[in-house]
Amino acid sequence: MSLKNDIYTYLKQNAGKYVSGQELAGRFAKSRAAVWKAVKALQADGCVIDAVNNRGYKLVQESGKISAEHVKSLLKYSADVIYYESIDSTNSQAKRLIAQPGGENLLIIANRQTDGRGRGNKSFYSPADSGIYMSLVLHPNSSLQRAVTATTAAAVAVCRAIEHFCDFKLQIKWVNDIYLNGGKVAGILTEAITDFESMCVSSIIIGIGVNINTESFPAGAPEAASLGADINRNELIAEIVNQIFEIADGGREYIEYYKSHSMVIGKDIIIYENSAETPARAIAVEDSGALRVRLAGGEIKTLTSGTIRLKQQ
Numbered sequence: 001m002s003l004k005n006d007i008y009t010y011l012k013q014n015a016g017k018y019v020s021g022q023e024l025a026g027r028f029a030k031s032r033a034a035v036w037k038a039v040k041a042l043q044a045d046g047c048v049i050d051a052v053n054n055r056g057y058k059l060v061q062e063s064g065k066i067s068a069e070h071v072k073s074l075l076k077y078s079a080d081v082i083y084y085e086s087i088d089s090t091n092s093q094a095k096r097l098i099a100q101p102g103g104e105n106l107l108i109i110a111n112r113q114t115d116g117r118g119r120g121n122k123s124f125y126s127p128a129d130s131g132i133y134m135s136l137v138l139h140p141n142s143s144l145q146r147a148v149t150a151t152t153a154a155a156v157a158v159c160r161a162i163e164h165f166c167d168f169k170l171q172i173k174w175v176n177d178i179y180l181n182g183g184k185v186a187g188i189l190t191e192a193i194t195d196f197e198s199m200c201v202s203s204i205i206i207g208i209g210v211n212i213n214t215e216s217f218p219a220g221a222p223e224a225a226s227l228g229a230d231i232n233r234n235e236l237i238a239e240i241v242n243q244i245f246e247i248a249d250g251g252r253e254y255i256e257y258y259k260s261h262s263m264v265i266g267k268d269i270i271i272y273e274n275s276a277e278t279p280a281r282a283i284a285v286e287d288s289g290a291l292r293v294r295l296a297g298g299e300i301k302t303l304t305s306g307t308i309r310l311k312q313q
Contacts (some may be wrong), residue, residue: 119176
């Protein structure tokens, strides 16, 4: 853990109290100068820390600005956390970073994406200060080794996390979109990284974007919408990650939740495969997260990947 994170966590534990620089230096075996630099870095991140001579430091206000230290302090599971003010894509950065040695779980967060990615080569609009854009890298020591399973689990985690803070009735459009009152408020892009020698999945990247207070969207995203809620982004990010890890650990059954929140079961849909459009009716979501459909001629088919839309859309 970094000194910034250590100091942030300790000041948070002692919220409302002044903690001397000498106490912090002694606790973390660092110099007073190193403590001062870490506090200045936290203040630059948006944390309001009162510094008074002969009294020390006090965490006055937790900023709404995203902070890797704030998120890490809220995680119940182990993961390295990296924050970028601006990045092309958190998923793309995840791929670049996991190409380097090291096998820790990794959470990448950005305040803004310049080339946010969605499924099917679509873009995800990612303006600064109004949403969360994150990628969680997991290694195959969990049950979430298949992309469709990881995506359905992530969809449940996002919904549960939002519901933890808001009294919303969310719906899931197979396989990766979260809707509120007919508008898409979140999307998920899951990518598997394969070891070509063993042909086994070495890492799963779960990319998540949530529109919290984005006010306008590009013309090419007619369904896009925002939660319009007062949510601390650090807390929502941490809650999503905690929910994903809990599902990965088998702590709670999630597929029944996914089924109960599906907006496609029993509906007429259009399947997009290989540039072709096929009408069908969605019958059920299987325990694996796959979608079972009935084609126009009566044939039953199971979809493990692909894109669909509701026929009336």
